Amino acid sequence: MKKYLLLITCYSLLFFSCKKQILKKNCCTDAPLTYIESNVECVLPNLFTPNGDGINDLFGPITNFGVLSYTLTISSTKKTLFEGSGNVTDGMELGFWDGKFEGATQTGIFGYEIVITTYNEEEFDFRGQVCTIPNPEDHCLSSVNTCVTASQFNGTDFDETLPTGESFCID
Secondary structure, three states: OHHHHHHHHHHHHHHHHOOOEEEOOOOOOOOOEEEEEOOEEEEEOOEEOOOOOOOOOOEOOEEOOOEEEEEEEEEOOOOEEEEEEEEOOOEHHHHOEOOEEOOEEOOEEEEEEEEEEEOOOOEEEEEEEEEEOOOHHHEEEOOHHHOOOHHHEOOOOEOOOOOOOOOOEEO
8 A cells, every 4th residue: 555655646746746837827918118219219028037048038128329227126016126227338237137036036927117217318117017937948828929038129129920039838
């Protein structure tokens, strides 16, 4: 009897531990930010994969010459996870989020607020959600068509037909 119980336990662990996590609830329900107006451009994807492979690892704005600086805040429902800023002098990428909080890579859906300042000293405040998936090979997306990464920005807009560069499975 103990052999069978041990065998059943081993099979159960093997079966349940190999299943991919399916991200259905609210992942990528917010559209990516695309603000293009009178020589000011700021776009943000709604998905990134902070796994260190060099593709879509950081979350931050794609901007043009019209943006002087920005501040980016990432939060969960309970706390602020990241605050950063970038500017044209020191580098826009300085304020990008690497998906970590207290050294641990985060998975899930987080709120963001970005405030951009233009050369004309105008400020624009945008809020939205971003989905972080550190290991795309271990996750299935229920509606990949609504998720876009920075690698799908074609210079003027996000193009969902462009490859993400990641190995997502589609549920």
